[in-house]
Amino acid sequence: MKIDSVLILAAGFGTRLKPYTDNLPKSLLPLNDTNPLRNLIEQSLKYISGAKIYINASYKAEKIIQEVTKFPVAKRPYIIWERKPLGPAFTTTEFCNQSEGNVLVLHGDVFFSDTTFAELAASIDKVTHDSSILLCHKKVKYSARSIITEQAGFVKSILEVSLHDSDQNSNIIDRTKKVWSSSGALVIKRNSLLNFTAEIGSSLSPSLINYIANNENLYLEKCKGPRVSIDDENSYLNAIKLDQKDSKLFDRTI
Amino acid sequence: MYIKKKAHAVFLDADGTLWDDIGPGGILSGADQASRNLVMFSELQNKQYFKIIISNQTLAARKHISYFRYRHFINKFFKNLIRQRLVTDFAICYHHPKAKNIFLRKKCDCRKPSPGLINIMIKKYNIDPLSSFFIGDRITDIQAGAAAKIKNLLLLVNDKMLDVNENSSTEPVLNLFFPLRDLKEFFQVEEIVIEN
Numbered sequence: 001m002k003i004d005s006v007l008i009l010a011a012g013f014g015t016r017l018k019p020y021t022d023n024l025p026k027s028l029l030p031l032n033d034t035n036p037l038r039n040l041i042e043q044s045l046k047y048i049s050g051a052k053i054y055i056n057a058s059y060k061a062e063k064i065i066q067e068v069t070k071f072p073v074a075k076r077p078y079i080i081w082e083r084k085p086l087g088p089a090f091t092t093t094e095f096c097n098q099s100e101g102n103v104l105v106l107h108g109d110v111f112f113s114d115t116t117f118a119e120l121a122a123s124i125d126k127v128t129h130d131s132s133i134l135l136c137h138k139k140v141k142y143s144a145r146s147i148i149t150e151q152a153g154f155v156k157s158i159l160e161v162s163l164h165d166s167d168q169n170s171n172i173i174d175r176t177k178k179v180w181s182s183s184g185a186l187v188i189k190r191n192s193l194l195n196f197t198a199e200i201g202s203s204l205s206p207s208l209i210n211y212i213a214n215n216e217n218l219y220l221e222k223c224k225g226p227r228v229s230i231d232d233e234n235s236y237l238n239a240i241k242l243d244q245k246d247s248k249l250f251d252r253t254i
Numbered sequence: 255m256y257i258k259k260k261a262h263a264v265f266l267d268a269d270g271t272l273w274d275d276i277g278p279g280g281i282l283s284g285a286d287q288a289s290r291n292l293v294m295f296s297e298l299q300n301k302q303y304f305k306i307i308i309s310n311q312t313l314a315a316r317k318h319i320s321y322f323r324y325r326h327f328i329n330k331f332f333k334n335l336i337r338q339r340l341v342t343d344f345a346i347c348y349h350h351p352k353a354k355n356i357f358l359r360k361k362c363d364c365r366k367p368s369p370g371l372i373n374i375m376i377k378k379y380n381i382d383p384l385s386s387f388f389i390g391d392r393i394t395d396i397q398a399g400a401a402a403k404i405k406n407l408l409l410l411v412n413d414k415m416l417d418v419n420e421n422s423s424t425e426p427v428l429n430l431f432f433p434l435r436d437l438k439e440f441f442q443v444e445e446i447v448i449e450n
Contacts, residue, residue, distance in 0.1 A: 062413070074442070078430060079430070080428045080430050082427075
């Protein structure tokens with residue numbers, strides 16, 4: 001499957017990572033010699049050949065723009081600026097409906113090891129059937145926020161659960177098992193969202209992902225490779241550690 | 255039947271793009287810098303781009319100078335650049351919604367981010383917006399270019415680039431642009447766009 005555009009979502013306020021994000025968007029938090037955004041741009045340039053790269057920025061956007069202009073013109077991504085963050089679902093829907101091809105959507109706060117991203121790119125390349133693709137990884141339920149129900153290799157539905165026991169969804173799930181959880185990368189096949197109405201402020205999961213799963217095929221790409229979604233201080237430290245080592249991954253058995 | 259081929263253009267903002275942004279009236283001391291920057295665009299001569307300046311000029315609206323005197327100065331300034339073949343044409347908005355000069359106090363459709371002036375030039379020169387460029391230093395330049403359906407929108411990176419003015423839309427829109435470190439980078443972008 002050919003990817004025409006890579007959309008990196010980096011507009012959010014990074015509220016859960018304050019005070020680290022008081023003066024810096026989450027995607028620019030330093031990780032040794034790099035940052036999550038630079039890492040995603042470099043990996044996209046390296047493994048998704050021929051695709052144009054777009055960065056969605058809003059909070060502290062000027063810092064993201066400055067980071068992007070460090071790349072030479074031929075490799076520099078475009079910027080999609082929003083006065084206030086409109087939410088991943090709205091931005092992705094508008095972008096996909098304005099662009100003319102298949103779009104790889106990446107969360108700007110996800111740090112992939114190089115081997116994980118290489119495997120992700122290779123898997124996308126191998127997919128020949130006509131469907132969108134959701135990257136997922138195995139996680140124990142108590143730490144999974146986006147839980148996927150699978151049917152014959154495709155996503156049947158996705159459920160967002162709270163990690164706080166006091167919240168109402170926390171009782172619904174059995175927290176002892178391992179589950180497939182959404183992993184910060186989604187390939188949206190061209191024209192998949194033409195009839196989807198996204199609410200401002202909403203995330204990709206569950207509404208947009210469930211829309212694709214219900215209306216078309218959403219292939220589940222299972223990835224065991226290390227990647228860290230930088231949600232809080234612990235995951236930030238994990239990302240720093242992951243940046244220091246590169247491992248062999250991608251076990252497709254559950 | 256002969257169908258006249260559409261032309262392409264480079265639209266340029268003035269303050270902050272052709273000369274340093276030192277606030278309203280920067281044009282009064284911007285001649286040398288403008289000439290130097292526009293000479294670079296002579297490289298495009300053989301590619302037959304129209305070079306058109308689109309600018310908001312509010313010095314008269316702020317009553318720092320009379321409108322007629324200011325307009326006379328600006329006309330002379332740009333006509334001089336046209337004579338030197340450094341630019342093809344120019345279009346200026348003198349209005350401001352909160353102007354002290356009541357004759358210039360207006361919510362017009364020519365003040366960027368509105369696309370009024372660009373649309374006039376597109377029509378006047380039969381320009382194809384899809385093969386044209388807009389270079390500016392403010393997000394309002396990008397918004398004006400996008401509203402006129404210009405495909406290649408380039409923003410010069412600076413501290414004030416994301417400041418929005420009172421005419422800016424509050425609609426939830428995605429502002430798509432390519433960031434430039436300086437004007438020279440335009441020529442690399444132009445080559446890539448043409449190749450593709």
